[in-house]
Amino acid sequence: MLIDWFTVGAQALNFLILVWLMKRFLYQPILDAIDARERRVAAELADAAAKQAEAKQERDDFRQRNEAFDQQRAELLDKARDEAKTERRRLLDEARAATDALQAQRRQTLDNDARELNQAISQRTRQEVFAIARKALGDLADTSLEERLGNVFAQRLRALDETTRAGLAAALGSAAGPTVVRSAFDLPLPQQAAIQQALDETFPAKANLKFETAADLIAGIELAANGQKVAWSIDDYLASLEQAIRDLLESQASRGSAPPHATEPKSGAATA
Amino acid sequence: MHLSPDEMIFWHYGVLKLNGTIVFTWALMLVLALGSKLVTRKLSTGLERSRWQNLLEIVVSAIGRQIEDVGLRHPRKYLPFLGTLFLFIAAANLGTIVPGYEPPTGSLSTTAALALCVFVAVPLFGIADLGLRRYLKSYTEPTLLMLPFNIISELSRTLALAVRLFGNMMSGVMIIGILLTITPFIFPIVMTVLGLLTGIVQAYIFSILAAVYIAAATRTRKSETDSRPAPTP
Structure with a gap:
């Protein structure tokens, strides 16, 4: 007989015990280890995903800040x-x-x-x-210039118009001090006397004259009394001379500033 | 020369006896349990682990995938039973390279015991999964007329399981024994190598068939297409 039923029973029991032993010592520990590892890997993956999301968030934030x-x-x-x-x-x-x-x-x-x-x-x-x-x-x-000037001034005093003469007479009459005659040079005594005489002849009041020399009156004589003044100088001549010179300079300047027609550039070429 | 390790009696008292089959089985159980215990003593849950842990993880994962491929949706539920079937038969068959060793699977008593375990486990898993009424009803499908044939099918495939493994292993041992007397050189080694291959294949076939029977009991009768009898090689 190939089958021994006692052995069959013993082997079945042995097998069942082996199943328990293997479950206890092999399958359960191994499966637990695999599960633990899978959980760990899953956790690490989740962690990595979270970190990736966080990094993405930070990158977005950084980009926005940029x-x-x-x-x-x-x-x-x-x-x-x-x-x-x-x-x-x-x-x-x-x-x-x-x-x-x-x-x-x-x-x-x-x-x-x-x-x-x-x-x-x-x-x-x-x-x-x-x-x-x-x-x-x-x-x-x-003759000298001083003589001629003195004489001319005396003549002018005599030839004053009525209005000026009246004004000057009033001034001479009311003057407290001497009347000052100023000239650019020292008047010679004959001319001083001629002027005194002309005044005496022209005005009723006796004029007390005082002769002074003033360097700024070039070739001129003036008589001043209480705000009234009678003068003669060569300023009029000089004014006409200045005018003549100015006219001459202006005509020279206008001639020099006018450009010759031959050298005038063509307007088209100049604006090209 | 023994036809079966059953014939190696070490101790005997009435019906109780201690033959080679039981002794070698105990030895195998000791090796398997101790080996598992040693390897799983310091299991690493990190990314770095020992080679032995790697090996066992590969073996356990591969068995689980095979069970899933057969059609069982929750392989961990069936892993201890089917995995132990495979590991025990494979270890028993691979042990033939050890001189003086006689594989317990070369005993019809062992294969019958294993087939009986499958014979009992299939309805137990089926009832646990479907419930008693639905499981019993599955024997009457597709018609009540099929009830005797279904019962015969259950018995015959259990017998086929036991005899197939016994025949293959016994014949392998016998062939090696005969060849040793005829040509003591070279040929026995070739046959031993062939025997190792045959042993692994038989372990695979036995456990896969058991998985298919359990799958048929738990799932196939839910639909008509799955009600066909399980294939037998």
Whole structure:
């Protein structure tokens, strides 16, 4: 008999015991270990996914901050550009104003210089005219300029119009001190006497004269009494001389500034 | 020369006896249980683990996948029974390379015991899964006329399980024994190698068939298409 039923029973029991042993020592521990590992891997994957999501969130935040920063920077740049433009305009205006002021000052200086030059020229012209007249009178008429001036002034006193004479008479009458006769040179005594005489003849009141020399009166005599004044000088001649010279200079300047027609460029070529 | 390790009697008292089948089975049980205990003593749940743990995890996972492939949806429920069937038969058959060892599976008593275990386990799993009434009703499907044939089918496949494994293992041992007397060199080694292959294949066939029977009992009778009798190689 190939089958021994006792052995069959024993083997069945052995097998059942082995099933329990294997379940106890093999399957359960191994499966538990696998489960634990899978849970751990799942947890790590979930953790990695969470970290990835967090990183994505941070990346988005960073990108948004970057965009905001860029926008802010662009706004600041625009603002700075505008401010620089405004500042540049202000500086240009200031520079322009300063330039204008400088130009005005320079023009003023030039005008002053020109005025001073004119005065110097006038002064010099007076002196020269006076010298020429003195020399010409000495050479040609055998007389001095002072004599002629004194005589001419005496004649003028005599030939005063009524209104001036009345005004001067009132002034001489009311004058408290002596009446001052100022001249650019020392009047010789005959001329002083001639003037005194002319006054005595012209005005009823006796004039007490005082003769003074004033360097600024070039070739001129003036009589001043209580606000009234009678004068003669060569200023009128000088004025006409100045006018003649100015006319001559202006005609020279206008001739020099007019460009010759042959060298005038064609307007088409100039604007090309 | 023994036809079966049953004939190796070490101790005898009435019907009680201690033959080679039982002794070698105990030895195998000791090796399997001790080996498992040693390997699973320091199991790692981390990503790094020992080679033995790796090996056992691969074996257990592979058995679980095979059970799932057969059609059992919850392999962990059947893993201890079917996995132990495979491991015991494979270990018993592979042990033939040890001199003096006689495989317990070469005994018809052992294979009959295993087949009886399957014979009992199939309805138990079926009732646990379907309930007693539905399980019993499954024997009358598709018609009541099929009841005797279904019962005969259950008995015959159990007998086939036992005889197939016994025949293969016994014949292998017998062939090696005969060849040792005729050509003591080379050929027995070739046959031993062939026997190892045959042993693994038989372990696989036995456990897969048991899984198929259980699957048929728990699932197949839920639909008509699955009510066909399980295949037998």
